[in-house]
Amino acid sequence: xxxxxxxxxxxxxxxxxxxxxxxxxxxxxxxxxxxxxxxxxxxxxxxxxxxxxxxxxxxxxxxxxxxxxxxxxxxxxxxxxxxxxxxxxxxxxxxxxxxxxxxxxxxxxxxxxxxxxxxxxxxxxxxxxxxxxxxxxxxxxxxxxxxxxxxxxxxxxxxxxxxxxxxxxxxxxxxxxxxxxxxxxxxxxxxxxxxxxxxxxxxxx
Amino acid sequence: xxxxxxxxxxxxxxxxxxxxxxxxxxxxxxxxxxxxxxxxxxxxxxxxxxxxxxxxxxxxxxxxxxxxxxxxxxxxxxxxxxxxxxxxxxxxxxxxxxx
Numbered sequence: 001x002x003x004x005x006x007x008x009x010x011x012x013x014x015x016x017x018x019x020x021x022x023x024x025x026x027x028x029x030x031x032x033x034x035x036x037x038x039x040x041x042x043x044x045x046x047x048x049x050x051x052x053x054x055x056x057x058x059x060x061x062x063x064x065x066x067x068x069x070x071x072x073x074x075x076x077x078x079x080x081x082x083x084x085x086x087x088x089x090x091x092x093x094x095x096x097x098x099x100x101x102x103x104x105x106x107x108x109x110x111x112x113x114x115x116x117x118x119x120x121x122x123x124x125x126x127x128x129x130x131x132x133x134x135x136x137x138x139x140x141x142x143x144x145x146x147x148x149x150x151x152x153x154x155x156x157x158x159x160x161x162x163x164x165x166x167x168x169x170x171x172x173x174x175x176x177x178x179x180x181x182x183x184x185x186x187x188x189x190x191x192x193x194x195x196x197x198x199x200x201x202x203x204x205x
Numbered sequence: 206x207x208x209x210x211x212x213x214x215x216x217x218x219x220x221x222x223x224x225x226x227x228x229x230x231x232x233x234x235x236x237x238x239x240x241x242x243x244x245x246x247x248x249x250x251x252x253x254x255x256x257x258x259x260x261x262x263x264x265x266x267x268x269x270x271x272x273x274x275x276x277x278x279x280x281x282x283x284x285x286x287x288x289x290x291x292x293x294x295x296x297x298x299x300x301x302x303x304x
Contacts, residue, residue: 198231
């Protein structure tokens, strides 16, 4: 007797649906998010429990216009990053180089504006030694700025490899990973922009 | 990767929403009612962060293994924020003593 039993459907292994690098990057981002939340949590506690968060006449107010422009630049650089990844998924290496280059430029402009903002604020009297207001401001935005700097260096390395034609439609995992990192930096800035810049001093503290 | 699976991505639409919410946040920050101002700003920041995570980081198209991996730090963050908020509002342990 012939036994032609149909093949059992293969069990779906969800772990095989993404690379180890991607899982590692997500775990790194999760731990990095906890690091940021440690700083943001300390900021919240200090600010809410402070009776006099900003000392009038000593501590300058933070400007919103410049940081709104910085926010927009970071949003734009996120779009250029996803576009770069979409290009290489279609095998467009020139498109990848172009859009990745624009992402690097966006990150560099953001950093330049942050240096300008810091210089200006220090010049008009915002001193980390003066108290928690300035210390937490420089701590939070500095930690984020360090991430942006690392991101720009990381993106530049990937851009150089992309120029050499290292990535194809089927081999582009490093582009995806740098994209995840860059979007995370954008996401953290969205939170910082709201908490540090938009909520005025009279509201809490 | 998700694009390879045939998903279409509304990258530019998401960018437009992110820009819209950024402008809306700046306008909303001038609201005189303090509670609603902070509430609105936090909601809008949450929406923006969600848009970046779901569409730019492609979480919308990822499988549940990745969601489980991410949920661990998120749960810890929620616990920490809750604890710190209690500590900030009742700094001398008044919360525990019912005052």
